[in-house]
Amino acid sequence: MSESGDPLVSADWLMANISAPDVRIVDATWFAPWTDPPETAHDLWKRGHIPKAVYFDIDDIADLNSPYPHMLPDAVKFSSRVRKLGLGDGSRIVVYDQNRFFASARAWWMLRVMGHKDVHVLDGGLHAWVTEGGALDDLPTPPGERHFTPRVRSDLIMDARGMEQLVGSARVRIIDARPDGRFFGRDPEPRPGMPSGHIPGSINVPGNLLVTEDGRMKSASELARLIPEPAKPTVATCGSGVTAAITALALARLGNWDVAVYDGSWTEWVSDPARPIAKG
Structure with missing residues (x-):
């Protein structure tokens, strides 16, 4: 069941493909609580994100009954949450963050555990997007609910x-x-x-x-x-x-x-x- 190719995409690639109807963009920025960030990751997303991007919160899309932080939820909760974000079957998902792969890599892994193969990470995150001349949006992204079929890879x-x-x-x-x-x-x-x-x-x-x-x-x-x-x-x-x-x-x-x-x-x-x- 191995995948192939590069799990990363460039800002140039995303700019060329952002308008494709099957491309979904996810901001999964996360800050460790002990770093005392001046803003929450969700506030940063609201202030400026890649157009079409929805916010993926690893502390919410998690097993909240676990004594450990942001543990992977079961397939029912995961599919319910991502479905409401507009992420589902047939989507080409690009995950990015504003904090050096925290937690775009985690969201990439979570989606793959749940069986979604067509998911990549934006190399360099939001910084690379802005550096390459990409525009930012501060408007909420209408998610448009989409069916997600979990196929758990244990x-x-x-x-x-x-x-x-x-x-x-x-x-x-x-x-x-x-x-x-x-x-x-x-x-x-x-x-x-x-x-x-x-x-x-x-x-x-x-x-x-x-x-x-x-x-x-x-x-x-x-x-x-x-x-x-x-x-x-x-x-x-x-x-x-x-x-x-x-x-x-x-x-x-x-x-x-x-x-x-x-x-x-x-x-x-x-x-x-x-x-x-x-x-x-």
């Missing part, structure tokens, strides 16, 4: 039990996308009371290393140097499943479209004191 999502079974196994690589200080246990986690460190056997490729200073994904050749053996079966993890999706996006660019994301990530892993923590 292979793209990993839970705590599955991760426990991977510890000590060499058959699947675990890539942790958190900053190295948190991974190695030198720096504290931003969520209060949470220990730092990493899942035993995992390797560290911080998500910020995959992105250029102007917010674009690095080239395939640069990514291959950062993540060797891209075809190796891989699970991506991070703090709460957002940065991990950037790892999955980067590996899709290298041809591996089957990377799973550990949805609960470090937040869930350390919730059980019986689970091992490695440092150093």
